[in-house]
Amino acid sequence: MPELPEVEVVRRGLVDHVVGRTIESLALSGSRVARRHLAGPGDLEDRVAGRTVVAARRRGKYLWMVLGTQSAHDQAVPDRCEQSEAEALVVHLGMSGQLLVQDPDTPVPRHQHALVTFTDAGHALRFVDQRTFGGLSLVELIPDPHQRRDARTGDPEGIPESVVHIAPDPFEPAYDPMAVAANMKRRSSAIKRVLLDQRVVSGVGNIYADEALWRAGVHPLRPCDVLTRPALLRILGHVREVMAAALDQGGTSFDALYVNVNGASGYFSRSLHAYGREGEPCQRCGNAIVRERFMNRSSYSCPVCQRKR
DNA sequence: CTTTTCTCCTGTATGC
DNA sequence: TGCATACAGGAGAAAA
Numbered sequence: 100m101p102e103l104p105e106v107e108v109v110r111r112g113l114v115d116h117v118v119g120r121t122i123e124s125l126a127l128s129g130s131r132v133a134r135r136h137l138a139g140p141g142d143l144e145d146r147v148a149g150r151t152v153v154a155a156r157r158r159g160k161y162l163w164m165v166l167g168t169q170s171a172h173d174q175a176v177p178d179r180c181e182q183s184e185a186e187a188l189v190v191h192l193g194m195s196g197q198l199l200v201q202d203p204d205t206p207v208p209r210h211q212h213a214l215v216t217f218t219d220a221g222h223a224l225r226f227v228d229q230r231t232f233g234g235l236s237l238v239e240l241i242p243d244p245h246q247r248r249d250a251r252t253g254d255p256e257g258i259p260e261s262v263v264h265i266a267p268d269p270f271e272p273a274y275d276p277m278a279v280a281a282n283m284k285r286r287s288s289a290i291k292r293v294l295l296d297q298r299v300v301s302g303v304g305n306i307y308a309d310e311a312l313w314r315a316g317v318h319p320l321r322p323c324d325v326l327t328r329p330a331l332l333r334i335l336g337h338v339r340e341v342m343a344a345a346l347d348q349g350g351t352s353f354d355a356l357y358v359n360v361n362g363a364s365g366y367f368s369r370s371l372h373a374y375g376r377e378g379e380p381c382q383r384c385g386n387a388i389v390r391e392r393f394m395n396r397s398s399y400s401c402p403v404c405q406r407k408r
Numbered sequence: 409c410t411t412t413t414c415t416c417c418t419g420t421a422t423g424c
Numbered sequence: 425t426g427c428a429t430a431c432a433g434g435a436g437a438a439a440a
Contacts, residue, residue: 100433131417160434194417194433210418230417232434288411297435305433395413396433 101192103268103302104345106160109198113155113164116200117224120217121151122166127235132212132226134191134234135261143237147188147215156187156256159268159301163187163259165240185240187259193232199225236261245273268302269339280331283323290326291319291398294338303338306374307345309399311337313373318405319391319398344370373399 101109125147127133133140151167165187190198199208203216203223213226213235226235240257245267267273279300286293293299294308303311312319314337317330326334348370372382377390381401391398 102434191434193435195419228417229419230432232417286410292411295434394433397431 100194100304100306101160101196102304102307102342103159103270104307104342106157106162106192106302107270107346109192110155110157110162112198112200113152113162116222117164117217118152118155120219120221122147122149123216123218124148126214126216128212131231132228132234134236136236143235146186146237150186152188157268158258158262158271159265159297160304161189161191161259161262161265161301163189163238163262165257185257187238187240187257189236189238189259189261190226191233193228193230193234195230196226196228196233199227201225238262243273245271265297265301266299269300269335269342270302274300276332276335279335280328283331284326284328286323288323289320289393290317290323290334292394293323294334295394300335300338302342305396305398306371307338307341309374310341310372312405313399313401314341316404318407319393319400320407373401375399 125144127140127144130140133143136143147166152164153167154165156163156165165185168185190196192198200222203214203220207214208225208227210229210231211225211227212231215224215226217223226233228234238259238261241260241263243256243258244263245258266279267275269276282299283290283293286299288296291308291312294303294311295305297303309319311334315330315334317326317334323331373388376388376399378387380386381388381404384401384403386401386403388399389402391400
């Protein structure tokens, strides 16, 4: 279940193994993997071929490869002085998506939905996704309303048009915990529901929401607007901390030739305090962790440390 | 506008 | 053994 730390591990893998290379071809299987591309998967394949991957970026759980302009196209139409609009290949891993960097000749894995080959004939990039909640899309880059700027040039970096509604994640310069807490304070929904709302703060999924709330000692169903602003800020601090800890461990189990969304699995087995621990003792007070149904999924919490009040 | 519910998908585990 | 059901859950559309 890729959340921010897992997606960041994948992004780093793309920086190491894909950025700087030129795409020879993209082959999509089925029509589901290409998201909201009205001209169809064949058109997406055509538009990506020949483009160079110039950067790999991320906001929350969204990942995108910035594509350079097609040099052949520029030469063919020299009077087009203005740069053709910058585009990115946006990837969302959904529930079970993986990006694998492998030799092009290795057997096609089960549930492979996309294969990217490169002009240097090196390792290929595969998108593999069992539950098909993930997908790819080719999206125009537009100015980022959050004004994220390149550290060196000072120029604003573009954001894919389909990602503008996603709030900055806790590791971005544009992240403003005071503003996020103020936003949360206006909401009557349960704290966990708000933590999972990617328009409020991005990158948090079911696992890290439960872990952050366990660390903060707050029940998942507590309404946001009854929590104090310091309490909300404390929760946001735990969100950031728990994801940073996962990232530390996920980054170390990363195989050089294998960009794997399960990179943080070692973290899951060792360091989780609430998620998936129904019936096991709370590591703070010893009481049994309980599981409750919430939003068509499970919430795990300690009934003593995390009072409903 | 805010908030909640529904739907998409398939491998694995469990119950009868 | 075989079939039915629950479960995992991100996110966007639809409904309230």
